[in-house]
Amino acid sequence: MDTNPSDTTGLPANVLDPDCPSRVIFQRIGDKWASLVVQVLADRPVRFSELRKMVSVVTPKVLTQTLRSLERDGLVTRTVHAQVPPRVDYELTDLGRSLLEPLAQLRKWAEGNVPAILAARDAYDDAQDEALLG
Amino acid sequence: MDTNPSDTTGLPANVLDPDCPSRVIFQRIGDKWASLVVQVLADRPVRFSELRKMVSVVTPKVLTQTLRSLERDGLVTRTVHAQVPPRVDYELTDLGRSLLEPLAQLRKWAEGNVPAILAARDAYDDAQDEALLG
DNA sequence: AGCTATCAGTATCAAATAGATACCGTCTTT
DNA sequence: AAAGACGGTATCTATTTGATACTGATAGCT
Numbered sequence: 386m387d388t389n390p391s392d393t394t395g396l397p398a399n400v401l402d403p404d405c406p407s408r409v410i411f412q413r414i415g416d417k418w419a420s421l422v423v424q425v426l427a428d429r430p431v432r433f434s435e436l437r438k439m440v441s442v443v444t445p446k447v448l449t450q451t452l453r454s455l456e457r458d459g460l461v462t463r464t465v466h467a468q469v470p471p472r473v474d475y476e477l478t479d480l481g482r483s484l485l486e487p488l489a490q491l492r493k494w495a496e497g498n499v500p501a502i503l504a505a506r507d508a509y510d511d512a513q514d515e516a517l518l519g
Numbered sequence: 520m521d522t523n524p525s526d527t528t529g530l531p532a533n534v535l536d537p538d539c540p541s542r543v544i545f546q547r548i549g550d551k552w553a554s555l556v557v558q559v560l561a562d563r564p565v566r567f568s569e570l571r572k573m574v575s576v577v578t579p580k581v582l583t584q585t586l587r588s589l590e591r592d593g594l595v596t597r598t599v600h601a602q603v604p605p606r607v608d609y610e611l612t613d614l615g616r617s618l619l620e621p622l623a624q625l626r627k628w629a630e631g632n633v634p635a636i637l638a639a640r641d642a643y644d645d646a647q648d649e650a651l652l653g
Numbered sequence: 654a655g656c657t658a659t660c661a662g663t664a665t666c667a668a669a670t671a672g673a674t675a676c677c678g679t680c681t682t683t
Numbered sequence: 684a685a686a687g688a689c690g691g692t693a694t695c696t697a698t699t700t701g702a703t704a705c706t707g708a709t710a711g712c713t
Contacts, residue, residue: 406629406630406633406634407626407630408555409636409637410625410626410628410629410632410633410636411548411551411625412551413636414545414549414554414625415548415550415551415554416549417546417549417671420545420548420549421542421545432689432690433689433690433691434688434689434690442672443672444671444672444674445690445691445692446672446673446691446693447670447671447672448691449690449691449692450670450671456643457639457640457643458636458639458640459635459636459638459639459640459642460639468680468689469679469680469681469688470679470680470681470687470688470690471679471680471688471689471690471691472689472690473689473690473691480635483628483632484628487621487624487625487627487628490620490621490625491545491548491621491624492544493621494544494617494618494620495540495541495543495544495545496541498544498617498618499540499541499544501593501614502543502544502547502592502593502614504593505591505592505593505594506591506592506593508593509590509591509593510591551700566660566661567660567661568659568660568661571661578700578701578702579661579662579663580662580663580664580700580701581699581700581701582662583661583663584700599661602660603660603708603710604658604659604660604661604709604710605659605662605708605709606660606661607660607661607662
């Protein structure tokens with residue numbers, strides 16, 4: 386594994402390099418809606434209006450932006466059916482599907498550990514309140 | 520696994536619920552700097568100024584915000600040493616350390632697949648340019 | 654005594670991003 | 684003729700992110 390000579394972390398150099406693959410993917414996952422959309426598309430093509438319902442709070446503008454960027458990255462395809470009313474299906478590519486497994490791992494971690502995170506938040510916020518009130 | 524009766528996705532209901540654990544963690548990972556910081560802290564405590572150097576482009580304000588939120592979530596501890604000049608160490612908690620494995624999986628995926636993503640981007644952008652220029 | 658440096662941040666302001674809300678064009682159904 | 688389905692776009696506002704400058708405590712040097 387390729388390392389940077391001034392590296393003191395033991396991590397591969399690329400995680401710390403702004404142009405590295407890992408940062409690209411963490412940005413991708415980091416997108417507020419992208420990973421959710423990928424998971425909603427897991428099983429079958431889904432049309433725009435269905436996505437809106439499923440990812441209930443997202444606005445159409447932001448959903449469009451999310452889908453366009455997933456399409457640009459080759460994770461999702463967009464298929465327009467010449468019908469009226471229009472029908473546009475979004476579907477995972479093979480590349481997109483390959484992301485499902487690491488995402489599932491993360492979700493599994495979440496299911497086990499998010500309660501601890503929420504508890505930590507409550508404890509932290511209580512401590513902050515105490516500090517303010519004296 | 521608990522499902523929603525109106526669910527048409529096959530996903531566990533919680534991924535689509537705004538208050539669900541999975542969303543909490545995807546927000547957490549989604550934070551632009553948080554997952555990077557967690558990985559930088561993987562092996563040992565690191566002080567503030569070191570973090571700044573390692574995650575080179577982050578501004579101090581944003582790094583502070585990131586660290587505070589990781590601390591609030593119980594993923595990182597902050598230890599102030601009464602010295603001059605001051606020394607503040609950040610270190611992963613057990614909970615934080617447990618996140619390293621799923622993150623490593625994601626990084627592994629990234630290393631294999633980011634080239635394909637970058638290629639897709641180039642192809643997409645070229646196609647856009649063509650469409651504009653006629 | 655005064656000057657400079659180290660460290661861990663804040664304060665202030667500008668820029669980029671996300672979100673709310675309203676609207677559009679095409680066709681079908683009523 | 685009116686209303687509705689669908690897949691968006693346009694416009695404006697609110698929130699988040701980022702750039703830059705600055706602070707306070709102390710140590711070491713001159």
